[in-house]
Amino acid sequence: MNNIAFLGAGNMASAIVDGLLRTGVIAAENLTCLSASGQSAAQLSARTGIRHAVTPNELLEHGDVLVVAFKPKHLTAATAAIYAPLTAGKLVISLLAGKTLAQLHAVFPQARNIVRTMPNTPARIGAGVTAWCSRQPLTTDDRAMVCSLLEALGTQLEVAETQMDAITAISGSGPGFFFEYAAAVREAAVTAGLSADVAHTLTVQTLLGSARLLAQTGTDPETLRDQVTSPNGTTHAGLGVLARADFRALVRKTVLAARDRAGEISRES
Numbered sequence: 001m002n003n004i005a006f007l008g009a010g011n012m013a014s015a016i017v018d019g020l021l022r023t024g025v026i027a028a029e030n031l032t033c034l035s036a037s038g039q040s041a042a043q044l045s046a047r048t049g050i051r052h053a054v055t056p057n058e059l060l061e062h063g064d065v066l067v068v069a070f071k072p073k074h075l076t077a078a079t080a081a082i083y084a085p086l087t088a089g090k091l092v093i094s095l096l097a098g099k100t101l102a103q104l105h106a107v108f109p110q111a112r113n114i115v116r117t118m119p120n121t122p123a124r125i126g127a128g129v130t131a132w133c134s135r136q137p138l139t140t141d142d143r144a145m146v147c148s149l150l151e152a153l154g155t156q157l158e159v160a161e162t163q164m165d166a167i168t169a170i171s172g173s174g175p176g177f178f179f180e181y182a183a184a185v186r187e188a189a190v191t192a193g194l195s196a197d198v199a200h201t202l203t204v205q206t207l208l209g210s211a212r213l214l215a216q217t218g219t220d221p222e223t224l225r226d227q228v229t230s231p232n233g234t235t236h237a238g239l240g241v242l243a244r245a246d247f248r249a250l251v252r253k254t255v256l257a258a259r260d261r262a263g264e265i266s267r268e269s
C-alpha cells in the first residue's frame, strides 16, 4: 500500500490509523500525520509509532494519498493555497461532512482523483459504515487503496454523490438516533421498576443482540419483530402504542429533517 498522509490527527484519523495498523495492511513508518497545534499529531505519533510531520511539505514529501481529517471549517482559502500544489498528482480522500466533490476539487484542483466519504462514529471501534463516491472513476489500484483504508473503519460502500445527504441522515446521524432510542428505553426501564445498572445492561445487550440477529440472519426486521409478537401478548401491547402514536411517521420526519439539513449545510459551506 502507498504511503498515506493525514491532515488532522483527531478522532477519525486515529480510528483509521488504528484500523490500518490492526489489519497490518500498512506499516507505521508509511503513515504520517500533521495537526494544527502539533499536539494531537504528536500524541497519535507517540501512541502508534507513525511519523509526525511539522510542515505541509514534510507531510506530503512521501505521501501518495492525502486523507483530509480536520473539521469542514478548516477547509479555507489558506488551506487551498498551501495544499493545491502539494497534492498535484495525489489521491485525496476527504472525511469532511458536507463538503462536495466540487468544493473539494476547488481546493485540490491538481489531485489525480478525489474521494468524498461519510464515515460514522462506530468507526472508533472498527464497526462503522462508510459510504463514498469519487470525482472520476477510480483506477484499480486507487480503488483497492480506498477500500482497504475505509475497511479499517468497518464496512464501506460506493454510492452516487446525489445520495450523500440521505446517507448522512441514516448512517452519519443514525448513531445519534439509535442512542436517543436507547436512552429512552433505559429511562423507561427505570420507570418500570428496574435499577439504573440493570436498565443499562438490558438496554445495551438487547440492542446489540437485536442488531446482530438482524445482521446475521439477513431477515427483514418486520419478520424478526413478528417472531417476538404473540397475539394479545406483551410485545403486541407495546407495538400497539407505537402504531397509535404513528412511530414510523415520526422516524420518517426525523430522517427527512436530517437529510434536508445535510443539504443546507453543503450549500452554506
Ligand SMILES: NC(=O)c1ccc[n+]([C@@H]2O[C@H](COP(=O)([O-])OP(=O)(O)OC[C@H]3O[C@@H](n4cnc5c(N)ncnc54)[C@H](OP(=O)(O)O)[C@@H]3O)[C@@H](O)[C@H]2O)c1
Pocket (backbone or CB within 6 Å): 007, 008, 009, 010, 011, 012, 013, 034, 035, 036, 037, 038, 039, 040, 041, 069, 070, 071, 072, 074, 095, 096, 097, 118, 119, 120, 121, 172
Ligand atoms: N467523528 C465522527 O464520528 C465523524 C463522522 C463523520 C465525519 N466526520 C468528519 O471527520 C472529520 C474529522 O473529525 P474528528 O472528529 O476526527 O475531528 P477532531 O477530533 O476534532 O480532530 C481534528 C483534527 O484536525 C486538526 N486540525 C485543525 N485544523 C487544522 C489545520 N488547519 N491543519 C491541519 N490539521 C488541523 C486538529 O489539530 P489540533 O488538535 O492540533 O488542533 C485535530 O488533529 C471532520 O471533518 C468530520 O466532519 C467525523
